[in-house]
Amino acid sequence: MFSRSQFDTACKAYVSKHNKWTWHEHSTFPGFGYMSRTTIQTMRSPINCLDEQLEGSSALDNIDEATAPIGIDVLTSQQYVIFSATFQVPTFYFTVHDAKGVPLSLYDILRSTLFRRFAFTGVERSNHALTLPGSSFPLLSQGDHPTLGTPCWYLHPCATAKAVGELMAEQQGKMEEEEEILLKTLETWVLVVRQVVDWGRE
Amino acid sequence: MPVVQFSPFSSLVHPSFWHKLTGLKVDVLKLDDAPLPIHASYSAGRSIRDRETGHDLALAASVSVAEESFESEAHYSPPSGSIVVKGTFKNFNTIEDFKTADKSALFNEEAQKIWEGILATRSTALLTRFLLITFADLKKYKYFYWFAFPAFVAKPAWEIDDIEGWKGASVEFSHSQLTSIHSQLRDQTSLLPFFLVKLDSASQSITISPVEEFSTFFLQAESPTIAFVDPSANPHNPGWPLRNLLAYLRALYPDTTTSLRILCWRDIDLPADDSGWKSRFGTIHTRSDVDPINIRSDTQLKLRPSAVGWEKNTQGKLAPRVADLAPMMDPKRLANQAVDLNLKLMRWRILPSLDLDKISSTRCLLLGAGTLGCYVARILMAWGVRTITFVDSARVSFSNPVRQPLFEFEDCLGGGKLKAECAAERLRRIFPDINATGHTLSIPMPGHPISATSISQSKSDVEKLEHLFDTHDAVFLLMDSRESRWLPTVLGAAKNKIVINAALGFDTFLVMRHGPRTRVEEEKEGKISLGCYYCNDIVAPKDSLTDRTLDQMCTVTRPGLAPMAASAAVELLVSVVQHPEGVFAVAPPPETRHGQTDQNQEAGEWEGESVLGIVPHQVRGYLGQFRNIRLVGAKFSKCTGCSDAVIDTYNREGFEMLLKTFNEDQYLEKLTGLDKLYEESEAEIQGVDWDEEDEA
Numbered sequence: 001m002f003s004r005s006q007f008d009t010a011c012k013a014y015v016s017k018h019n020k021w022t023w024h025e026h027s028t029f030p031g032f033g034y035m036s037r038t039t040i041q042t043m044r045s046p047i048n049c050l051d052e053q054l055e056g057s058s059a060l061d062n063i064d065e066a067t068a069p070i071g072i073d074v075l076t077s078q079q080y081v082i083f084s085a086t087f088q089v090p091t092f093y094f095t096v097h098d099a100k101g102v103p104l105s106l107y108d109i110l111r112s113t114l115f116r117r118f119a120f121t122g123v124e125r126s127n128h129a130l131t132l133p134g135s136s137f138p139l140l141s142q143g144d145h146p147t148l149g150t151p152c153w154y155l156h157p158c159a160t161a162k163a164v165g166e167l168m169a170e171q172q173g174k175m176e177e178e179e180e181i182l183l184k185t186l187e188t189w190v191l192v193v194r195q196v197v198d199w200g201r202e
Numbered sequence: 203m204p205v206v207q208f209s210p211f212s213s214l215v216h217p218s219f220w221h222k223l224t225g226l227k228v229d230v231l232k233l234d235d236a237p238l239p240i241h242a243s244y245s246a247g248r249s250i251r252d253r254e255t256g257h258d259l260a261l262a263a264s265v266s267v268a269e270e271s272f273e274s275e276a277h278y279s280p281p282s283g284s285i286v287v288k289g290t291f292k293n294f295n296t297i298e299d300f301k302t303a304d305k306s307a308l309f310n311e312e313a314q315k316i317w318e319g320i321l322a323t324r325s326t327a328l329l330t331r332f333l334l335i336t337f338a339d340l341k342k343y344k345y346f347y348w349f350a351f352p353a354f355v356a357k358p359a360w361e362i363d364d365i366e367g368w369k370g371a372s373v374e375f376s377h378s379q380l381t382s383i384h385s386q387l388r389d390q391t392s393l394l395p396f397f398l399v400k401l402d403s404a405s406q407s408i409t410i411s412p413v414e415e416f417s418t419f420f421l422q423a424e425s426p427t428i429a430f431v432d433p434s435a436n437p438h439n440p441g442w443p444l445r446n447l448l449a450y451l452r453a454l455y456p457d458t459t460t461s462l463r464i465l466c467w468r469d470i471d472l473p474a475d476d477s478g479w480k481s482r483f484g485t486i487h488t489r490s491d492v493d494p495i496n497i498r499s500d501t502q503l504k505l506r507p508s509a510v511g512w513e514k515n516t517q518g519k520l521a522p523r524v525a526d527l528a529p530m531m532d533p534k535r536l537a538n539q540a541v542d543l544n545l546k547l548m549r550w551r552i553l554p555s556l557d558l559d560k561i562s563s564t565r566c567l568l569l570g571a572g573t574l575g576c577y578v579a580r581i582l583m584a585w586g587v588r589t590i591t592f593v594d595s596a597r598v599s600f601s602n603p604v605r606q607p608l609f610e611f612e613d614c615l616g617g618g619k620l621k622a623e624c625a626a627e628r629l630r631r632i633f634p635d636i637n638a639t640g641h642t643l644s645i646p647m648p649g650h651p652i653s654a655t656s657i658s659q660s661k662s663d664v665e666k667l668e669h670l671f672d673t674h675d676a677v678f679l680l681m682d683s684r685e686s687r688w689l690p691t692v693l694g695a696a697k698n699k700i701v702i703n704a705a706l707g708f709d710t711f712l713v714m715r716h717g718p719r720t721r722v723e724e725e726k727e728g729k730i731s732l733g734c735y736y737c738n739d740i741v742a743p744k745d746s747l748t749d750r751t752l753d754q755m756c757t758v759t760r761p762g763l764a765p766m767a768a769s770a771a772v773e774l775l776v777s778v779v780q781h782p783e784g785v786f787a788v789a790p791p792p793e794t795r796h797g798q799t800d801q802n803q804e805a806g807e808w809e810g811e812s813v814l815g816i817v818p819h820q821v822r823g824y825l826g827q828f829r830n831i832r833l834v835g836a837k838f839s840k841c842t843g844c845s846d847a848v849i850d851t852y853n854r855e856g857f858e859m860l861l862k863t864f865n866e867d868q869y870l871e872k873l874t875g876l877d878k879l880y881e882e883s884e885a886e887i888q889g890v891d892w893d894e895e896d897e898a
Contacts, residue, residue: 040248040261052524064510066359068207068439071247071262073516074214099264100525101215101345113250 209434243280247435577768736843
C-alpha cells in the first residue's frame with residue numbers, strides 16, 4: 001500500500017489538514033516517524049475499580065453547599081498511526097488510561113467509547129487479544145510502540161491493504177498528483193479503521 | 203435565590219507521572235520527604251456527545267499531572283490552550299506516615315499561601331494552587347495519593363438569580379464580540395486564567411484586560427464583566443477557579459463587588475459556527491448587608507476565610523485514591539504474559555488446536571543438570587513449562603560452562619556451585635516467574651554397592667527422589683552413566699510417569715520414551731507394548747566403566763549433539779502430552795536405514811498422529827551421517843528395568859529391594875529370570891555345530 005517515504009508524505013499531508021494530529025520523528029533515527037493525537041473517552045458503563053479504603057483517613061468532611069457534583073470521569077486515549085514495515089500499511093496503535101494514570105485492561109477498553117458499540121461482537125477475547133473465530137490473526141493485540149518502545153494495543157494490519165485497495169480501486173483515475181493520491185489512500189485507511197474505532201470529528 | 207455551586211477540580215494523572223515518581227523516589231528523593239514544588243495544568247471544560255442519546259455530557263474538570271510536572275517552572279510546558287497551576291508535592295515514606303499526616307495543617311498551609319498571595323502581591327497568578335500527597339508502594343506498584351485544590355468559602359454564599367440563571371454567553375454577547383474575546387486572548391503571551399471584559403457602548407467593541415487592572419480598567423465602564431477560563435463543562439456550574447477569584451475581588455475591592463457579571467470562558471477553540479459557543483454567562487450576588495452592625499474593618503476583611511477542596515475518591519468519599527499499576531507494570535507479569543503470547547502465536551497461525559495449558563502445566567523433573575539438562579531446561583522453558591526441577595550431585599567444574607549453557611565461569615570458582623541449584627537459579631534469572639528448584643542428590647546405582655555406614659543417607663536420598671517423582675508429571679533421564687538410569691526407570695514405571703530418556707555417544711544419540719505399564723485391553727488387542735531403556739539388554743546394568751555400549755559413553759561427544767538430543771527429547775515430551783492417548787500413544791513403525799517404512803507411513807497416513815505429528819518410541823541420531831532414525835522396541839518380559847517382576851518387587855519391598863540391587867551381584871538377573879535365559883542361550887550356542895572349516 002505504502003512505501004516508508006510514501007507513508008511519511010501521506011501523514012504529513014494528513015496532519016496539515018487535520019489539526020488534532022501531529023507528526024513526530026524519532027529522536028535519533030530518520031524513517032521512524034509516526035503521527036499521534038490524544039483523545040478523551042469515557043466508559044459506557046461504570047468502571048468497577050474502587051479505591052482501597054484507608055483507615056484513619058479521617059473526617060475532613062465539612063459540607064460545603066457551594067460544591068457541585070463532579071462531572072463524568074475522563075479516560076485518556078493516546079493514539080498513533082505507525083508504519084508497519086512488514087505489511088507496508090499504516091497501523092493503528094493506542095493506549096487508554098483512566099484519571100488515576102492506570103492503563104485500562106482489555107475488558108475495560110471494550111467498555112469504553114474508544115470503539116464503536118458492537119464493533120467486536122462475536123470476537124474471542126483473552127487478556128491480551130481479540131480474535132475473530134476461525135481467523136488466523138488476532139484483530140487486536142498488545143505490542144510495543146515501534147518507535148517509543150512503550151506498551152500499546154494495536155489493530156492487526158494484515159487485512160488492511162486489501163480493504164483499502166478495494167475502496168481505492170473505485171477512485172482510480174480521478175486523481176493525478178502523487179501527494180493527493182497518498183493522502184486519499186491514508187484517508188481511505190482511516191475510513192476502514194473507523195468501522196471499529198470511534199474516530200470522532202477532526 | 204439559589205446558591206452558586208462550583209464544579210470541583212478533579213485530578214487527571216498520566217501514567218508517566220507514576221513512572222517519574224518511581225524514578226525520583228528511588229534515585230533522588232530516597233528517604234527525603236520534604237515538600238517539593240510541582241506543576242499541573244487545566245484547560246477549558248470539555249463535554250462529549252453521547253452517541254446514543256445525542257446529549258452533551260460534561261466531563262470532569264481536570265487538573266493534569268504528568269512526567270514533566272516535576273520539572274522546574276521554566277521547563278514545564280503544558281499543552282497549548284491550558285493554564286499552569288503551581289502546587290506542593292509531598293511524598294511520605296511509609297503508609298503510616300501518609301495515613302497519620304496532619305492533612306488539615308498541610309491543606310491550610312497551601313490555603314494560606316493563596317491568601318497571602320492575594321493580600322501581598324494583589325496578583326491573580328497564585329489564585330489556583332494545589333496540594334498533592336503521595337505514598338508510593340514501589341514493590342507493589344501501588345500509589346496512594348490525594349489531591350487538594352483549596353478554594354475559599356464565601357460567607358454568605360454567592361447566589362444567582364433563579365429566573366435568569368446561567369445562560370449561553372452568546373445570549374449576552376454577539377458572535378463578533380465573542381470572536382473578539384477569543385482573538386484578544388490568543389494574542390496574549392500566555393493564556394490568561396482570569397480577565398476583565400469591557401464593552402464600549404458606542405462602538406459595541408470589546409476590550410479585555412488582566413484582573414490586576416480592576417480598579418482602573420472599569421472606570422465608567424458599562425456592564426463590566428469578570429471572566430475566567432472555565433474548566434467546568436457543566437452548563438449550570440462554573441468551575442473551581444472562580445471561587446478564589448471571587449475571594450480575591452471581595453478582599454481587595456469589597457465596595458464594588460457585591461454583584462458581578464461572570465463570563466465562564468469555555469471556547470479555547472473557535473466554534474464551527476455562531477451557534478456553537480460553549481461559554482456561559484450569569485450575574486451573581488452576595489449580600490453585603492448581612493451584618494450591618496459591624497462596620498467592615500480592615501482586619502476583618504484580612505482574616506482568611508475557611509477553605510475546602512480535598513478531592514473525593516472513586517467512591518465519592520473524602521479519602522485518598524489508589525492507583526494500582528501492578529497489572530501493567532510488574533515486569534515479571536509482563537514477561538509471563540509475553541511468554542504465553544509468543545506461544546499463542548503458534549495457535550493463531552499454525553496449530554489452532556494446540557493445547558498450551560497442557561504443556562505449561564506439565565511439571566518436569568530433570569535428572570542431571572549437565573549438558574543435556576541445561577539444554578532440555580531451556581527448551582522446556584521456551585514451551586512455556588512453568589515447573590522445572592533439577593537433580594544433580596555435582597558441582598560446576600571448569601569444563602562445564604562452554605558446553606552447559608546455564609553456567610558461567612564464575613560458577614566454577616571456590617570449588618564450584620552446586621549444579622542443580624545453580625541451574626535453577628539461572629532459569630529464574632532468565633524468566634522470574636518460573637518455578638525452578640534444584641536438589642543436590644546422588645542417585646544410587648546397581649553395581650555401586652552401598653556401605654553399611656551410608657545406608658541411611660542412601661535411604662533418605664531414595665525417599666527424596668520418590669517424593670520428587672510423586673510431585674512431577676514427566677521425568678527426563680539426562681545423566682551421564684547408564685546405571686544411574688536404573689532407579690529412575692523403576693520409579694517411573696512404578697509411579698506411571700512419562701519418562702523421557704536421552705543419552706549421548708560420541709556422534710550418536712538416543713532419545714526415547716519409556717513404554718507405560720501395559721493396559722490389559724491393549725494386550726488383548728495384540729498391540730506392541732513399548733519398552734524401556736533396559737528392554738533391549740540381556741545384561742543387568744552394572745558399573746559401566748568396563749561395560750560400554752554406543753549410547754552410554756559420556757562427555758566425549760560432538761558439541762552439537764547435546765542440543766540436538768535435548769531438542770528431540772523435549773519435542774518428544776510435547777508430542778506425547780499433545781497426543782490424545784498421552785503415554786499410550788501408539789508409536790509409528792520403525793524406519794529402515796534407508797529412511798523407508800511401510801506404505802502407510804510413506805503416504806503420511808499414520809493413524810496415531812497428534813496435532814504435532816507422530817509420537818515415536820525411539821529416535822536414534824547419527825551425526826556422522828546427519829540422519830535420525832525412528833525405532834520401536836518392544837517391552838521385554840525379563841527386563842531389569844520395567845518388567846513386572848522388578849516393579850512388583852519394588853512395590854512390595856521398597857528400599858529393601860533397591861538395596862539388594864545395589865549391593866548384590868546377579869540379584870536383578872535372578873529376579874527377572876535373565877540368568878536362566880542366559881544359561882539357556884549359552885547352552886544353545888554350545889549346541890550349534892559351527893562349520894568353521896568352510897569359513898576359512
